[in-house]
Amino acid sequence: MIRLWKQDKLLLGAILLTILWxxxxxxxxxxxxxxxxxxxxxxxxxxxSATHLLGTDQLGRDVLSRxxxxxxxxxxxxxxxxxxxxxxxxxxxxxxxxxxxxxDELGSRCIDMILGFPSMIVAIACIGIxxxxxxxxxxxxxxxxxxxxxxxxxxxxxxxxxAQYVVVARMSGASLWCxxxxxxxxxxxxxxxLVIIQHMGDTIITVASFSLIGxxxxxxxxxxxxxxxxxxxxxxxxxxxxxxxxxxxxITVVLLNYISDALQDGRHV
Amino acid sequence: MILEAKGxxxxxxxxxxxxxxxxxxxxxxxxxxxxxxxxxxGCGKSTLLRLLSLQEAPTxxxxxxxxxxxxxxxxxxxxxxxxxxxxxxxxxxxxxPRMALGEFMLEPCVNFGIGTKQEAKERCEWWLSKVGLDLxxxxxxxxxxxxxxxxxxxxxxxMAVGAELVLFDEPTSALDVCNQARVIELIQSxxxxxxxxxxxxxxxLGVLQALTDRIIVMxxxxxxxxxxxxxxxxxxxxxxxxxxxxSRG
Numbered sequence: 236m237i238r239l240w241k242q243d244k245l246l247l248g249a250i251l252l253t254i255l256w257x258x259x260x261x262x263x264x265x266x267x268x269x270x271x272x273x274x275x276x277x278x279x280x281x282x283x284s285a286t287h288l289l290g291t292d293q294l295g296r297d298v299l300s301r302x303x304x305x306x307x308x309x310x311x312x313x314x315x316x317x318x319x320x321x322x323x324x325x326x327x328x329x330x331x332x333x334x335x336x337x338x339d340e341l342g343s344r345c346i347d348m349i350l351g352f353p354s355m356i357v358a359i360a361c362i363g364i365x366x367x368x369x370x371x372x373x374x375x376x377x378x379x380x381x382x383x384x385x386x387x388x389x390x391x392x393x394x395x396x397x398a399q400y401v402v403v404a405r406m407s408g409a410s411l412w413c414x415x416x417x418x419x420x421x422x423x424x425x426x427x428x429l430v431i432i433q434h435m436g437d438t439i440i441t442v443a444s445f446s447l448i449g450x451x452x453x454x455x456x457x458x459x460x461x462x463x464x465x466x467x468x469x470x471x472x473x474x475x476x477x478x479x480x481x482x483x484x485x486i487t488v489v490l491l492n493y494i495s496d497a498l499q500d501g502r503h504v
Numbered sequence: 505m506i507l508e509a510k511g512x513x514x515x516x517x518x519x520x521x522x523x524x525x526x527x528x529x530x531x532x533x534x535x536x537x538x539x540x541x542x543x544x545x546g547c548g549k550s551t552l553l554r555l556l557s558l559q560e561a562p563t564x565x566x567x568x569x570x571x572x573x574x575x576x577x578x579x580x581x582x583x584x585x586x587x588x589x590x591x592x593x594x595x596x597x598x599x600x601p602r603m604a605l606g607e608f609m610l611e612p613c614v615n616f617g618i619g620t621k622q623e624a625k626e627r628c629e630w631w632l633s634k635v636g637l638d639l640x641x642x643x644x645x646x647x648x649x650x651x652x653x654x655x656x657x658x659x660x661x662x663m664a665v666g667a668e669l670v671l672f673d674e675p676t677s678a679l680d681v682c683n684q685a686r687v688i689e690l691i692q693s694x695x696x697x698x699x700x701x702x703x704x705x706x707x708x709l710g711v712l713q714a715l716t717d718r719i720i721v722m723x724x725x726x727x728x729x730x731x732x733x734x735x736x737x738x739x740x741x742x743x744x745x746x747x748x749x750x751s752r753g
Binding site for chain 2: 398399400402403404405406407408409410413417418421422
């Protein structure tokens with residue numbers, strides 16, 4: 236933190252803002268002034284007011300409460316997808332690069348084959364078979380995303396294995412476990428973290444897109460994409476129904492992309 | 505003999521072509537002997553060092569280190585590396601960017617179980633002062649030191665391990681003239697302090713003459729001439745004469 240403060244105050248600011256922003260949604264259920272599914276037909280499509288800070292939707296539900304609850308769902312789904320697929324991918328990629336060359340070759344050809352399929356279409360097909368639900372969205376996207384992490388990890392570890400300092404470490408009596416723990420992990424974690432942050436923004440958009448086309452989180456669960464889906468008929472009469480959840484997605488993705496770019500440019504990782 | 509190579513060859517087989525990096529190379533190195541290997545780029549010097557340090561296996565021939573063949577060392581490399589160390593052209597790349605230099609210094613002593621951690625630290629610190637480095641480098645990282653300082657640090661590290669055989673892979677070629685002279689002087693003084701066997705690879709015959717007892721000249725993967733350093737002026741092979749002329753400017 237202190238090093239980052241000295242090197243790049245803007246990046247540190249962006250990280251703190253992102254933590255604050257995400258914290259707002261992760262604790263959204265406690266912060267929301269209303270129940271996100273509580274309808275009040277007497278207060279339909281109301282504009283900003285002291286009671287409803289971001290107005291109400293076509294069923295009189297509080298938009299702010301729905302965005303806060305929705306953010307929790309959106310972030311939970313995105314974080315679950317990233318966590319599961321990255322853990323699986325990193326483990327498989329790492330194991331492949333440490334395996335004999337023929338297993339590595341066979342494994343990487345399989346990964347190439349998986350990556351060859353259009354991931355969105357495969358995920359949509361999976362949801363079509365399994366049915367739209369939070370669990371099935373996570374499963375479908377994990378099925379296609381892990382391969383990216385496996386490929387990146389395998390290539391990074393293979394490069395690292397050839398690094399001169401790894402040769403020197405081997406000649407200094409370091410065991411394989413010691414090389415992984417003291418050389419590979421510290422030198423690769425930054426790059427992998429960068430990839431994870433990049434994928435985070437992308438995953439939030441993908442999950443919202445699935446809800447927007449009706450195959451994602453189902454109503455009345457207030458996920459950001461699902462909120463947008465419900466609001467599309469009111470673009471002319473109540474544009475805030477689209478603007479506020481859209482802004483929530485936009486700000487989250489911009490913050491994550493900014494951090495990822497700044498880390499990459501500044502080589503802080 | 506501490507090191508003996510009989511007719512070793514190294515062939516790299518690619519998808520479209522086959523490259524013979526070393527062909528029928530034989531050499532032997534006695535205890536505390538200082539051997540220089542000279543030659544231009546691509547003559548097989550570094551390949552030879554990779555074979556001698558068991559980073560790669562020879563395609564053909566017999567290689568014996570400390571009286572044991574390559575096959576006998578298989579699976580016991582750590583035991584071998586307790587006595588064999590290598591110093592590369594750039595020590596910057598020999599150190600992990602995220603490792604403090606103190607940790608880098610201590611690592612082989614700790615891994616090989618050379619004394620307690622405290623003893624190893626004292627030993628490393630003694631060698632650091634011997635090569636003219638301040639103890640403040642202990643907390644520093646590789647990017648905070650110059651190329652010359654890093655080479656001296658690497659030398660101190662090898663001496664702290666007490667390696668019997670050291671392979672120097674052009675350790676002075678990436679340095680400026682002043683640092684080159686300093687590293688050469690240090691190797692000489694360290695050798696006097698704690699004699700060890702070394703193989704020093706360089707394209708500069710002047711450097712080899714200052715540091716070694718015997719010089720092996722290589723060209724296109726083969727040894728073309730072997731001569732005592734003091735007799736360098738009596739070189740017969742035109743390639744050696746060419747290298748000599750180049751080093752004299």
